[in-house]
Amino acid sequence: MPSSTNTMSIKATKRRFLAPFTGQSLNPPPVWLMRQAGRYLPEYRATRSEAGGFLKLCYTPRLATEVTLQPIRRYGFDAAILFSDILVVPDALGQTLGFYEGEGPKLDPIRHVAELARLSPEGTGEKFGKVFETVARLRQDLPDETALIGFCGAPWTVATYMVQGEGSSDQAEARLWAYRDPEGFGTLIDILVETSIEYLDGQVKAGADCLQIFDTWAGSLPDTEFDNWVVEPTKRIVEALKEKHPAVPIIGFPKGAGASSLWYVSETGVNGIGCDTAMPPYMMGEAFDGENVVVQGNLDPLLLVTGGQAMEDRVAQILELMTGKPFIFNLGHGIVPQTPPENVARLVELVRQGT
Amino acid sequence: MPSSTNTMSIKATKRRFLAPFTGQSLNPPPVWLMRQAGRYLPEYRATRSEAGGFLKLCYTPRLATEVTLQPIRRYGFDAAILFSDILVVPDALGQTLGFYEGEGPKLDPIRHVAELARLSPEGTGEKFGKVFETVARLRQDLPDETALIGFCGAPWTVATYMVQGEGSSDQAEARLWAYRDPEGFGTLIDILVETSIEYLDGQVKAGADCLQIFDTWAGSLPDTEFDNWVVEPTKRIVEALKEKHPAVPIIGFPKGAGASSLWYVSETGVNGIGCDTAMPPYMMGEAFDGENVVVQGNLDPLLLVTGGQAMEDRVAQILELMTGKPFIFNLGHGIVPQTPPENVARLVELVRQGT
Numbered sequence: 001m002p003s004s005t006n007t008m009s010i011k012a013t014k015r016r017f018l019a020p021f022t023g024q025s026l027n028p029p030p031v032w033l034m035r036q037a038g039r040y041l042p043e044y045r046a047t048r049s050e051a052g053g054f055l056k057l058c059y060t061p062r063l064a065t066e067v068t069l070q071p072i073r074r075y076g077f078d079a080a081i082l083f084s085d086i087l088v089v090p091d092a093l094g095q096t097l098g099f100y101e102g103e104g105p106k107l108d109p110i111r112h113v114a115e116l117a118r119l120s121p122e123g124t125g126e127k128f129g130k131v132f133e134t135v136a137r138l139r140q141d142l143p144d145e146t147a148l149i150g151f152c153g154a155p156w157t158v159a160t161y162m163v164q165g166e167g168s169s170d171q172a173e174a175r176l177w178a179y180r181d182p183e184g185f186g187t188l189i190d191i192l193v194e195t196s197i198e199y200l201d202g203q204v205k206a207g208a209d210c211l212q213i214f215d216t217w218a219g220s221l222p223d224t225e226f227d228n229w230v231v232e233p234t235k236r237i238v239e240a241l242k243e244k245h246p247a248v249p250i251i252g253f254p255k256g257a258g259a260s261s262l263w264y265v266s267e268t269g270v271n272g273i274g275c276d277t278a279m280p281p282y283m284m285g286e287a288f289d290g291e292n293v294v295v296q297g298n299l300d301p302l303l304l305v306t307g308g309q310a311m312e313d314r315v316a317q318i319l320e321l322m323t324g325k326p327f328i329f330n331l332g333h334g335i336v337p338q339t340p341p342e343n344v345a346r347l348v349e350l351v352r353q354g355t
Numbered sequence: 356m357p358s359s360t361n362t363m364s365i366k367a368t369k370r371r372f373l374a375p376f377t378g379q380s381l382n383p384p385p386v387w388l389m390r391q392a393g394r395y396l397p398e399y400r401a402t403r404s405e406a407g408g409f410l411k412l413c414y415t416p417r418l419a420t421e422v423t424l425q426p427i428r429r430y431g432f433d434a435a436i437l438f439s440d441i442l443v444v445p446d447a448l449g450q451t452l453g454f455y456e457g458e459g460p461k462l463d464p465i466r467h468v469a470e471l472a473r474l475s476p477e478g479t480g481e482k483f484g485k486v487f488e489t490v491a492r493l494r495q496d497l498p499d500e501t502a503l504i505g506f507c508g509a510p511w512t513v514a515t516y517m518v519q520g521e522g523s524s525d526q527a528e529a530r531l532w533a534y535r536d537p538e539g540f541g542t543l544i545d546i547l548v549e550t551s552i553e554y555l556d557g558q559v560k561a562g563a564d565c566l567q568i569f570d571t572w573a574g575s576l577p578d579t580e581f582d583n584w585v586v587e588p589t590k591r592i593v594e595a596l597k598e599k600h601p602a603v604p605i606i607g608f609p610k611g612a613g614a615s616s617l618w619y620v621s622e623t624g625v626n627g628i629g630c631d632t633a634m635p636p637y638m639m640g641e642a643f644d645g646e647n648v649v650v651q652g653n654l655d656p657l658l659l660v661t662g663g664q665a666m667e668d669r670v671a672q673i674l675e676l677m678t679g680k681p682f683i684f685n686l687g688h689g690i691v692p693q694t695p696p697e698n699v700a701r702l703v704e705l706v707r708q709g710t
Contacts, residue, residue, distance in 0.1 A: 179661040222655050223635035258613035280578035306534040
């Protein structure tokens with residue numbers, strides 16, 4: 001590994017999750033699971049119910065801390081991930097946001113540069129402050145050997161929700177705006193880049209020792225748009241965070257990017273690359289060789305629902321192919337609500353056996 | 356090109372759309388657009404209204420013929436594509452199907468092998484007969500120089516709707532069934548393979564001179580599942596059709612398959628590969644060299660909505676990169692309803708200028 005990553009070695013000695021970022025290959029590899037704090041856990045559902053809603057849960061440090069810790073207590077993952085949501089950023093910026101059971105998030109859509117005046121980048125302090133307080137509590141309450149991952153949504157993915165006003169399969173409104181008025185749309189992206197830097201910086205200062213940038217909707221863009229709206233904004237965030245906190249590794253997760261993930265890694269400078277379920281494990285094991293990047297992934301969350309021999313075989317295959325490489329075991333996407341908790345226990349047991 | 360494709364040369368001399376399948380590179384290339392008969396055209400909306408519903412439109416040969424011809428009259432595309440829907444197959448098999456405005460298709464879901472008894476593979480004749488009648492009418496009414504593309508949905512994609520009961524972003528129910536009971540799910544796929552062969556064979560006999568297999572949901576599957584449910588069933592359909600009709604080229608469209616498209620081409624034996632918008636044009640121009648396959652794609656349908664310089668530049672780039680290769684110009688996905696018809700006219704004009 002080049003000298004730029006040597007600065008990570010101090011923290012890495014304490015928390016095995018961080019070892020791969022210093023170029024080490026651990027056997028068994030570190031493991032955590034996207035959406036490991038979530039609806040599949042009865043104790044999560046109870047705490048959410050106590051909070052009286054999803055957003056309230058995100059903004060109540062005591063309860064957000066509790067749900068973050070729940071899967072650590074159960075499974076002893078090598079990393080906890082701050083419980084929050086990628087839409088906390090538009091919410092803190094002042095865009096009206098609500099979560100409705102069975103419908104997902106709804107925002108008052110922003111579809112023109114003039115409507116950006118509705119956002120208040122200087123007004124994020126109160127809501128971000130709640131999140132930072134959660135991070136600080138977590139760092140106190142977590143076992144010392146457990147790493148704490150902070151995160152944000154990537155500007156492109158967050159923008160798709162802000163412009164569409166909800167989740168969508170084609171992100172049409174954001175893509176249309178970007179084609180019609182790249183400068184205006186670029187202003188929204190700029191706001192998100194700056195706000196995300198402030199948000200991640202605050203999480204690190206409060207105690208996060210790794211960051212992940214979720215770009216759920218990176219996958220369907222033409223290459224020019226992928227460069228403009230996925231790669232470039234992420235690169236700016238990574239550069240700014242590296243300047244402030246060179247010892248904190250950053251994992252990018254450009255879901256659906258496929259072969260373009262390699263380009264994403266080399267251009268953005270992320271220290272880790274999240275691979276989704278569509279990335280063949282042999283490619284995960286080979287494509288990033290020489291890229292000085294930790295690979296993270298990629299069991300199908302639906303195999304975690306069904307469990308059994310099919311899951312055991314796939315886990316063995318992934319571990320086999322990733323042995324000897326800087327690797328973190330994870331899913332290819334978040335845990336789904338119908339996952340039996342005992343399958344998660346079995347998965348962790350399998351990974352802990354190593355190869 | 357190897358001798359196996361020489362049998363295509365007779366028809367190809369008459370219809371320029373077919374020339375690329377004999378290894379020729381045309382400048383300008385042939386052009387058609389996925390969903391070229393659709394809601395963006397006022398005359399389509401009028402005919403659909405006359406039919407009294409989407410499925411009725413599919414099953415009324417006079418009206419299905421009319422909407423297929425509408426974009427040919429307007430734009431003079433090199434190929435017409437039969438107006439129909441991929442869910443005609445489950446409908447003909449006896450699964451209850453309805454289309455509801457703003458909601459998309461709804462089917463009475465099949466989620467267990469025992470429920471396959473609800474399907475009647477021997478009972479497809481009446482509904483398929485209506486489609487074959489449309490194909491025959493079309494071949495009569497189309498200009499002699501216009502090719503006629505028949506199609507079906509790939510078994511995997513059709514199965515995702517049959518199992519989920521509607522469109523979904525993650526196709527979870529089909530994927531879960533496939534993991535839990537690969538044999539039972541394989542029985543559904545077998546039924547779809549056999550029925551699709553019968554369906555495509557009938558379309559060719561009625562006058563289709565090219566076929567396309569739409570696999571809209573090929574993209575998010577892990578490699579093992581991609582092999583089992585996308586590649587293998589498609590290969591069986593292609594082999595059966597090649598045996599019956601060696602002169603009829605088959606285009607596969609495994610949307611979202613990315614770098615796996617190459618594997619798909621070499622394993623299934625398709626004569627053409629549809630590329631979606633996420634495939635970088637430089638990759639479209641290079642990845643399939645030596646694969647003896649026609650490349651088709653891949654303008655972003657949303658650029659066709661916005662039009663203007665961005666569209667002109669992208670069209671020029673695609674044409675430039677594909678010059679000298681067997682290529683068919685198309686979109687990377689279907690035309691969307693809000694597309695201005697004049698942008699389609701301009702696109703065709705641009706493509707017709709060649710390089």
